[in-house]
Amino acid sequence: MSEAKNLLTQIAQGERQALSQLYDRYSRIIYAIAWKSLNSVEDCEEVVLDVFAQVWKIADRFDVDKGSIEQWLFTLARSRILDRLRKLQRLNKVVTAAIADGKEIESATISVDPLTAVEIAERHQQVLTALSCIPSAQREVIEMAYYRGLTHAEIATATGLSLGTVKTRLRLGLSKLRVGFENES
Incomplete structure (x- = not known):
């Protein structure tokens, strides 16, 4: 063997x-x-x-x-x-x-009709204009929450602010944005 x-x-x-x-x-x-x-x-x-x-x-x-x-x-x-x-x-x-x-x-989202594309572009410009009218401290937390998708706690950690301050700035900033949009309409 x-x-x-x-x-x-x-x-x-x-x-x-x-x-x-x-x-x-x-x-x-x-x-x-x-x-x-x-x-x-x-x-x-x-x-x-x-x-x-x-x-x-x-x-x-x-x-x-x-x-x-x-x-x-x-x-x-x-x-x-x-x-x-x-x-x-x-x-x-x-x-x-x-x-x-x-x-x-991707091709389905690209094929938006021209009227819708113009409306989206106008709305985008309105948002940018409204954001530029609010204090930078409020704008910063709004951008972190909506554009970067951070939670309130993550924003607090990233900025070094207390959680209560982050929530207050978000609430005040959104309130000012709402008023700005209502005045445009």
């Missing part, structure tokens, strides 16, 4: 040291085979680990009459590589579909 077959027999009996020896002997070559197809360190490492995890589970099923240990290991590796390639293809399809969906959404 060859040394590799002896190792498989020991692995089938639960000998971890035998698995370690088999790993030391064949892991680099399995990695190299995986590299030719996957070209990714992470994916190749996963294939090697998957192969030896499978060897640990099914070592007792190895049949000497059906071929060499090397052929068996390479068959296991090939199977894991193909599984990985299929997974990558599925992932690639999902990413491609998501990008296509994003482009559809």
Whole structure:
């Protein structure tokens, strides 16, 4: 009985040291085979680990009459590589579909009719004008809340103000903006 077959027999009996020896002997070559197809360190490492995890589970099923240990290991590796390639293809399809969906959404939002675009631009200018009319301390917290999406607590932390001061400045600033818009209408 060859040394590799002896190792498989020991692995089938639960000998971890035998698995370690088999790993030391064949892991680099399995990695190299995986590299030719996957070209990714992470994916190749996963294939090697998957192969030896499978060897640990099914070592007792190895049949000497059906071929060499090397052929068996390479068959296991090939199977894991193909599984990985299929997974990558599925992932690639999902990413491609998501990008296509994003482009559809983008093109849908770009195709706003000209009248709406003019109204949006006018409203944007009104907001900027109204913001310029309120005190800078109130404008700053409003911009942090609405343009940057910060919470009251995050604004307080970023500015060094107390939470109560942030809320007061927001309330006063929004009140002045509301009055400014009502006067325009």
